[in-house]
Amino acid sequence: xxxxxxxxxxxxxxxxxxxxxxxxxxxxxxxxxxxxxxxxxxxxxxxxxxxxxxxxxxxxxxxxxxxxxxxxxxxxxxxxxxxxxxxxxxxxxxxxxxxxxxxxxxxxxxxxxxxxxxxxxxxxxxxxxxxxxxxxxxxxxxxxxxxxxxxxxxxxxxxxxxxxxxxxxxxxxxxxxxxxxxxxxxxxxxxxxxxxxxxxxxxxxxxxxxxxxxxxxxxxxxxxxxxxxxxxxxxxxxxxxxxxxxxxxxxxxxxxxxxxxxxxxxxxxxxxxxxxxxxxxxxxxxxxxxxxxxxxxxxxxxxxxxxxxxxxxxxxxxxxxxxxxxxxxxxxxxxxxxxxxxxxxxxxxxxxxxxxxxxxxxxxxxxxxxxxxxxxxxxxxxxxxxxxxxxxxxxxxxxxxxxxxxxxxxxxxxxxxxxxxxxxxxxxxxxxxxxxxxxxxxxxxxxxxxxxxxxxxxxxxxxxxxxxxxxxxxxxxxxxxxxxxxxxxxxx
Numbered sequence: 001x002x003x004x005x006x007x008x009x010x011x012x013x014x015x016x017x018x019x020x021x022x023x024x025x026x027x028x029x030x031x032x033x034x035x036x037x038x039x040x041x042x043x044x045x046x047x048x049x050x051x052x053x054x055x056x057x058x059x060x061x062x063x064x065x066x067x068x069x070x071x072x073x074x075x076x077x078x079x080x081x082x083x084x085x086x087x088x089x090x091x092x093x094x095x096x097x098x099x100x101x102x103x104x105x106x107x108x109x110x111x112x113x114x115x116x117x118x119x120x121x122x123x124x125x126x127x128x129x130x131x132x133x134x135x136x137x138x139x140x141x142x143x144x145x146x147x148x149x150x151x152x153x154x155x156x157x158x159x160x161x162x163x164x165x166x167x168x169x170x171x172x173x174x175x176x177x178x179x180x181x182x183x184x185x186x187x188x189x190x191x192x193x194x195x196x197x198x199x200x201x202x203x204x205x206x207x208x209x210x211x212x213x214x215x216x217x218x219x220x221x222x223x224x225x226x227x228x229x230x231x232x233x234x235x236x237x238x239x240x241x242x243x244x245x246x247x248x249x250x251x252x253x254x255x256x257x258x259x260x261x262x263x264x265x266x267x268x269x270x271x272x273x274x275x276x277x278x279x280x281x282x283x284x285x286x287x288x289x290x291x292x293x294x295x296x297x298x299x300x301x302x303x304x305x306x307x308x309x310x311x312x313x314x315x316x317x318x319x320x321x322x323x324x325x326x327x328x329x330x331x332x333x334x335x336x337x338x339x340x341x342x343x344x345x346x347x348x349x350x351x352x353x354x355x356x357x358x359x360x361x362x363x364x365x366x367x368x369x370x371x372x373x374x375x376x377x378x379x380x381x382x383x384x385x386x387x388x389x390x391x392x393x394x395x396x397x398x399x400x401x402x403x404x405x406x407x408x409x410x411x412x413x414x415x416x417x418x419x420x421x422x423x424x425x426x427x428x429x430x431x432x433x434x435x436x437x438x439x440x441x442x443x444x445x446x447x448x449x450x451x452x453x454x455x456x457x458x459x460x461x462x463x464x465x466x467x468x469x470x471x472x473x474x475x476x477x478x479x480x481x482x483x484x485x486x487x488x489x490x491x492x
Contacts, residue, residue, distance in 0.1 A: 036204065036208075037225035037226065038202060040252065041116065041126075044071065044326065050071055050074070051071070051072050051299070053070055053071070053072055054068065054296055055067075055087065055091060056296065056414055058106075058414075062101060063106060063107075064094070064095075065106050065385075067109075067385070068087045068109070070083045070113050071113055073146075076148070078146060078152055079146035081153070082146075083125060083127070086127065086142065087111055097133065103134065105132075105351075106386075108130075108350065108354070109129070109131055110129070110130045110348055111128070111129050112323050112348040114128070119250070121148065121149065121243040121246065122147065122243055124143055124244070125143070126200065127142045128140075130350065132351075138219070139212065141210050142156070142197045142198055143155075143156050143199060143210075144156075145158055145240070147240045147243075150240070155193065156199035157193050158241075159199055160236055160237060160241060161241075168236055169196065169207075169209070169236055170191040173186075173226050174189050176226045177216070177226065183217050184221070185216055188217075196209060197212075201248040204252075205248065207228040207245075208228075209225060209227075210223065211223075211224045233245070271372055271377065272377050272378070274343075274379045276341045276464075277336070280468075284432075284464060285471055287460075288432045288461045288462065289433065289462050289463075289464045289469055290432070290433070290434045290456060290463060290464075291316070291464055291468075292317070293316065293343075293405075294438050294439060295319045296321055296439050297320060297440040298324055298440065299440060301445075302440045302441075303334075305446045305449060306340075308449050309338070311450075312449075312450060312454075314453050315339045315340055315463055316341075316463065316465070317342075317343055317381070317405075318342050318343065319343040319381070319405075320342055322348070322367030323347055323348050332371060332375055333375055336375040341381070341465035342371055342377075343380075343381035344368055344371065344381065345383050345385065346385050347364075348363070349385045351385055351388050352388065353390035357395065357396055361399075364402070379402065380402050380403065381403055382402040382403070382404055383405050384404060387407070389404060389480060397478045402478075403475040403480075404480040406480065407483075408429075408483040409426060409430060410425075411437060411448070412425060413442055413448070418444065419445075419448035420448070422438075422448040422452075423452045426438075427455045427459075430456055430461065432461075432484075433483055434483065434484065435466060435483055469484025
């Protein structure tokens with residue numbers, strides 16, 4: 001929906017990884033709380049029946065990148081439908097804005113999520129949207145609430161009693177913004193739903209109001225948020241809003257405060273590098289080898305894919321997106337136990353080549369921490385989202401000790417819905433040392449796997465993880481690898 005924008009350009013969110021009022025110094029890992037607008041997110045692994053859904057676009061001639069991730073909760077169908085409708089609307093609007101297939105750099109839409117609340121009284125999901133239209137990034141948030149008692153989903157204004165409460169909330173917000181300096185235009189705050197799209201509660205029960213970039217001030221200010229004290233917010237809340245507020249306070253009292261959106265324990269020193277527990281069982285210097293690789297998961301199809309790989313005695317490399325991996329660590333443990341290799345595919349699948357080094361390092365590091373916490377090994381491979389590479393990304397990869405991996409066989413499984421056609425492309429393009437790109441978030445891709453394995457095995461191929469293609473020479477941190485049959489002197 002339309003929002004008034006200021007003319008100073010759209011800046012990246014100048015916050016920590018949590019995006020919730022925490023600031024991180026580039027020189028230090030110490031997180032400094034900017035109370036009281038900090039929101040404590042719920043660890044998704046604590047929620048039974050949570051899965052993730054992903055919508056993507058980018059391996060086509062459309063000229064744009066899209067990666068949308070949102071959760072599905074088993075007992076909240078109305079919330080699932082509200083989230084699905086919202087992200088599909090955003091995708092449609094973005095398509096309408098980006099019709100030039102030759103635009104460069106490519107425009108990009110990225111949506112990630114956090115759980116803001118989860119209890120028998122209230123569930124809430126915060127969608128964080130980042131849009132790149134050729135010059136810089138713009139960021140916005142929407143928070144949707146679900147009432148388990150009545151089985152209904154509402155937007156953030158559903159926490160309030162009505163129009164009168166919204167008017168009073170706008171007045172309280174304007175009062176607080178009066179102390180923020182002349183750059184914040186408090187008169188831009190109006191009692192409208194499009195300005196109060198993201199409401200949540202902090203641990204004390206204060207009502208946190210988040211504004212989008214450029215909404216009430218210059219874009220350079222980044223995220224602006226106000227915390228309305230509980231005593232002032234309480235009279236404005238609906239019956240459901242009060243239950244939601246109480247549930248957040250109770251959870252805060254019963255849990256340990258975290259400095260990150262998910263409970264990821266610090267990795268111990270000397271953690272081993274990730275390697276397939278079956279590495280070395282195939283000599284690719286003497287045998288025709290290919291590497292099946294799967295991006296963007298884990299997702300609803302991943303467990304079935306693992307079943308098929310196990311049944312067909314084939315191994316693969318999984319490049320996991322951090323936000324999905326954090327929600328389903330059990331699948332990562334299964335991958336590792338069954339001889340597969342887990343690589344890094346960034347935290348939320350933004351094009352890292354558009355990012356400064358500090359943002360790249362944050363995205364890579366957060367995903368690395370999730371993998372380490374799940375399997376006790378450090379991933380040594382990084383697949384850049386969309387295959388896009390910059391010098392800054394190479395520098396971060398070298399520093400983090402990871403090799404960059406793209407592909408030389410694209411099955412185009414994001415645009416083709418017929419498993420047989422996906423399989424035909426994989427088999428037709430396969431060669432010794434091929435790195436085959438697929439996605440475990442698509443049903444049709446997983447359906448194609450048994451056929452691919454059978455047909456390539458008939459041609460004498462063995463299925464190995466990516467590093468095994470390079471034999472004793474191994475892979476070097478910071479270097480880009482697109483095929484297992486590349487000569488070292490020809491690699492970038």
